Amino acid sequence: MGAYRADDDYDYLFKVVLIGDSGVGKSNLLSRFTKNEFSLESKSTIGVEFATRSIHVDDKIVKAQIWDTAGQERYRAITSAYYRGAVGALLVYDVTRHVTFENVERWLKELRDHTDANIVIMFVGNKADLRHLRAVSTDDAKAFAERENTFFMETSALESLNVDNAFTEVLTQIYHVVSRKTLEIGDDPAALPKGQTINVGGRDDVSSVKKAGCCSS
Ligand SMILES: Nc1nc2c(ncn2[C@@H]2O[C@H](COP(=O)(O)OP(=O)(O)O)[C@@H](O)[C@H]2O)c(=O)[nH]1
Ligand SMILES: [Mg+2]
Numbered sequence: 001m002g003a004y005r006a007d008d009d010y011d012y013l014f015k016v017v018l019i020g021d022s023g024v025g026k027s028n029l030l031s032r033f034t035k036n037e038f039s040l041e042s043k044s045t046i047g048v049e050f051a052t053r054s055i056h057v058d059d060k061i062v063k064a065q066i067w068d069t070a071g072q073e074r075y076r077a078i079t080s081a082y083y084r085g086a087v088g089a090l091l092v093y094d095v096t097r098h099v100t101f102e103n104v105e106r107w108l109k110e111l112r113d114h115t116d117a118n119i120v121i122m123f124v125g126n127k128a129d130l131r132h133l134r135a136v137s138t139d140d141a142k143a144f145a146e147r148e149n150t151f152f153m154e155t156s157a158l159e160s161l162n163v164d165n166a167f168t169e170v171l172t173q174i175y176h177v178v179s180r181k182t183l184e185i186g187d188d189p190a191a192l193p194k195g196q197t198i199n200v201g202g203r204d205d206v207s208s209v210k211k212a213g214c215c216s217s
Helices: 026-037 073-083 096-100 103-116 139-148 163-185
Strands: 012-019 048-057 059-070 088-094 118-127 151-154 196-199
Touching: 012 026, 012 103, 012 163, 026 048, 026 059, 026 088, 026 163, 026 196, 048 073, 048 088, 059 073, 073 103, 088 096, 088 103, 088 163, 096 103, 096 139, 096 196, 103 118, 118 139, 139 151, 151 163
Parallel strands: 012 059, 012 088, 012 196, 088 118, 118 151
Antiparallel strands: 048 059
């Protein structure tokens, strides 16, 4: 056995989805968080892809499996598969394009229609670096987040502003939901296996890991 930590050595695996209009910066938020990369030219995301990154929360390793999609109508057929098992979401708009903020309501409805009520939602105003082009005020966005009971942050994938914070906050909050539920499970230590997977669903590489009792619909 080598003295290294394998990539798959984690305590929790959480599926997190990125949603929001095309062009708001979802793919760049993902690449900034998972690879510390940013690309100026817009490459449209083809179909669905995901990337992972592990972080520490308390003494646990939390691995995020973050899903990204182009979000165009022609991909609507995959909607339910995309959301299946998600325990967190970043709902992204572009602070310089008001229409992307207006469309957030529709995204939120789709998200809530397809996921568990306990899902942790972070409302994200991206491209905060474009100060001179701002079209959505922080106060309006904050008010929306309060009304809808979601977390809120403004980010810049370009300047690495708040990107780690946004993802880390979502993962930490999910972890708290899960550990609360774990406490409710009560006195059976056998119900608390190491390496539990929180409802990631589907046919991916984690389906063989034992699932915990969180958030299944
Ligand atoms: N100025 C600025 N541009 C950004 C930022 N994030 C993304 N972009 C640009 O916005 C365009 C769309 O980004 P992309 O990640 O492909 O958006 P997606 O369609 O939501 O995945 C690209 O040209 C990016 O370079 C940001 O934080 N600031
Ligand atoms: Mg994209």
